[in-house]
Amino acid sequence: MNICVLIKQVPGSEAQFNVSGDGSWIQETELPYEMNESDNYALEEALQIREQKGAGEVVIVSLGPDRCQKVIREALAKGADRAIHINADAPYNTDPYSIASALANAVKDERFDLVLSGLQSDDLGFGQTGVILGEMLGMTTATLVVGTEVQEGKIKVKRELEAGWFQWQTMDLPASLAIQSGLNTPRYPSLKGIMTAKKKEIKKLNFVDICNVDELQSFAGLSVQHAEKQTEMIEGNIDQIVNRLVDVFKNEIRIN
């Protein structure tokens, strides 16, 4: 069973953000970067499936600038076999469609039975990359996956629905699954893993060389919304005051 895991490096949950001077992005220096949380669960699921099957490869694919090497090494230290790093420098492309097409080009010659991705990235949160990539590679796709069971040529997945409901669904392989956090217990990298991570292969590609579609959406800019307190003193007779209050409730606070 050959499994591809999509891993993104995102600002850590404790990161304090500042918008860069020209408002085009956040200030990156000194930001703590981490492996995207649900990607970590996807990686663990991949490692467990490979251990159950006793054979096959777990390959990490990550798109981003040089600093991504850190999360790639971390994934290799946990037990992934090799990695593909698609280098992309700032200004970053944030369009899931063109990102998925670059990923598809990067892996088109691989024979993956499974592509596992995190449900969504903790920074932009589009939640589309795994599904679009699956479509591009002609795979079956599912999102919100909270359990997997590999069968002969198929995979049975448990999906989380609304209101505490779950759905079991059997899909043909190859499949692309977007994994929900919490379905397993991600391992710590062992010292042996840490020491061998450096020797594992990281194939390097350039985003500009392998992305052959136009962006469907792009980033216009970033700004921080400031909440401001406004106090309005309503004056007038009782009728005027009541009318104004009803107007505020209906049209500004929107209580129905």
Next chain:
Amino acid sequence: MDNLFFNEEHTMLVKMVRNFANSEIAPIVQDMDKKGKIPKEIISQMAELGLMGIPISKEYGGAGMDTVAYAAAVMEIAKVDASVAITMAAHTSLGSLPIAIAGTDEQKKKYLPRLASGEILGAFGLTEPSAGSDAGSTKTTAELDGDEYVINGGKIFITNSSIAGLLTITTNIIEHGENKGIGALIVETDNPGLKIGPKEKKMGWRASDTRQLFFENMRVPKENLLGQPTEGFKTFLKTLTGGRISLAALSCGTAEGAYQKALQYSTERKAFGKEIHKFQAIGFKLADMATEIEAAKLLTFHAAWMKDQGRDVTKQAAMAKLFASETAMRVTTEAIQIHGGYGYVKEYDVERFFRDAKILEIGEGTSEIQRIIISRELIKTFSKVA
């Protein structure tokens, strides 16, 4: 990289150990302190991650990492719990490294893989009721009888003694009626001549296992002699120099753990209408604590780095151990002060950090002994120059 001494692997190791300590150890620290025991699963999880053999070479099943890595790991665990940190450090620095350094090929092959994998824990017995700082006053004797030494005497304050599978002890070596001097012997703890006393009731390091040992005609095969007596003992004591680096690291961790709690508290607690860190008296305390911790860490990692370069670290290790342990004492004291009355009750962890700090100025050479070592080294190098 994170600091001058870290490479990529060190950074990954630190992150892993920090995550492990925060997720697996932190939730049970107060319980371990109360019960005076570390759950077996914690040690076996650490063993699985490779943490019980960090500086032991790969040939013998260790991680084959350097002293900087080992010190960094001890420090991270000590930020959360000193008892777990000393269990690992005593096992590694005192229980395993002497065999790695002074052992014969057979001894290494026989014992190191089991120690490095964490299958068994190691312990080291030097201190006796009448021989602590004055290790030369060791009373225990090992008399050669055919192919075996017959050992009589005892040890006190021995870390890991009831959970260890292997023990290295110092003893007078007597052959054919002649005292050859103090040497070291490897003892497997299932030896019927070994009696282990009850757990000491201690101020701190409460979950760490500290006991008295009694040897009554304890027979050990001749080939368990570790290095040669007299000359060998000196070399052997030198291997303990490395242990001071791990104690220094443990001290840095203890100080930093308490400091982090105090820093956090100073932003939450309000008095006279503001957070207490806004009072200069508290802010300055935090500034001094952070600065001293930084200095202690630099001394510790520098000593570790020097050791990894193969240099003599007698002075550097003693300086690191002295400064870091005294820093831990000062910082944990101030951490309680910053917490006020809340710092004096067990619910707030600084009370435990404070109790755990005091032993750092005593174990593996008291502060007084470190100063003796440092001053001797100063004079030694001075006369060389003159």
